[in-house]
Amino acid sequence: GQNIDQPTEMTATEGAIVQINCTYQTSGFNGLFWYQQHAGEAPTFLSYNVLDGLEEKGRFSSFLSRSKGYSYLLLKELQMKDSASYLCAAPFSGGYNKLIFGAGTRLAVHP
Amino acid sequence: GAVVSQHPSRVICKSGTSVKIECRSLDFQATTMFWYRQFPKKSLMLMATSNEGSKATYEQGVEKDKFLINHASLTLSTLTVTSAHPEDSSFYICSARAEGRDEQYFGPGTRLTVT
Numbered sequence: 331g332q333n334i335d336q337p338t339e340m341t342a343t344e345g346a347i348v349q350i351n352c353t354y355q356t357s358g359f360n361g362l363f364w365y366q367q368h369a370g371e372a373p374t375f376l377s378y379n380v381l382d383g384l385e386e387k388g389r390f391s392s393f394l395s396r397s398k399g400y401s402y403l404l405l406k407e408l409q410m411k412d413s414a415s416y417l418c419a420a421p422f423s424g425g426y427n428k429l430i431f432g433a434g435t436r437l438a439v440h441p
Numbered sequence: 442g443a444v445v446s447q448h449p450s451r452v453i454c455k456s457g458t459s460v461k462i463e464c465r466s467l468d469f470q471a472t473t474m475f476w477y478r479q480f481p482k483k484s485l486m487l488m489a490t491s492n493e494g495s496k497a498t499y500e501q502g503v504e505k506d507k508f509l510i511n512h513a514s515l516t517l518s519t520l521t522v523t524s525a526h527p528e529d530s531s532f533y534i535c536s537a538r539a540e541g542r543d544e545q546y547f548g549p550g551t552r553l554t555v556t
Contacts, residue, residue, distance in 0.1 A: 360543065361543055363544065363545075365547075370532075370550075370552075371549065371550065372447075372534050372547040372548055372549050372550040373485070373534075373547045375443075375545075375546060375547075378543060378544050380543075417484060417485070421543065428475060428487055428490050429475070429487070429536075429545060430487075431487075432484060433484045434484045436482075
């Protein structure tokens with residue numbers, strides 16, 4: 331079956347570093363996505379990991395361990411505008427690569 | 442690149458009427474488009490997958506006669522909510538994916554309120 335788990339809520343301080351974890355179980359792995367979604371808006375693409383390891387994109391980095399079914403999104407030098415939901419998603423191998431989303435982690439950044 | 446638009450952004454309609462939502466990929470050809478529904482503080486729920494020129498594939502529990510999907514071209518898909526009821530009020534989001542690519546790009550969403 332398909333299952334994606336991530337924490338419901340996290341809080342962090344402006345300027346700090348936060349790590350948002352995601353564990354997944356999918357039948358046939360095709361990569362793992364991270365999206366950012368501000369309240370009332372559509373998700374925006376952050377990263378896509380297919381191979382193990384850390385990929386860095388500015389203040390955001392994403393890590394994947396396929397053997398452990400584990401990924402994390404690392405946000406550095408947090409800014410107030412980073413307050414949003416972060417969605418972990420994995421393609422479902424049953425045709426068309428539709429995405430199965432986790433419930434999302436609501437991150438609150440405070441001064 | 443990879444811009445997806447949705448129209449309208451907000452719509453209020455009366456119970457029993459039908460509403461059409463358009464999803465367009467503006468700068469790429471989308472062989473596959475997806476329609477999601479999202480309730481407040483909840484994650485996205487996939488409703489259906491549509492491929493250009495073929496019938497949409499609906500997820501379990503989604504009524505295909507109520508949520509009509511048409512993917513007439515490589516840049517346009519439409520979702521029509523027929524005979525809308527207050528429980529259909531939700532945030533509807535489309536996404537599009539280009540052939541050979543894995544990532545999906547989302548439209549800005551449509552907030553539907555049925556009174």
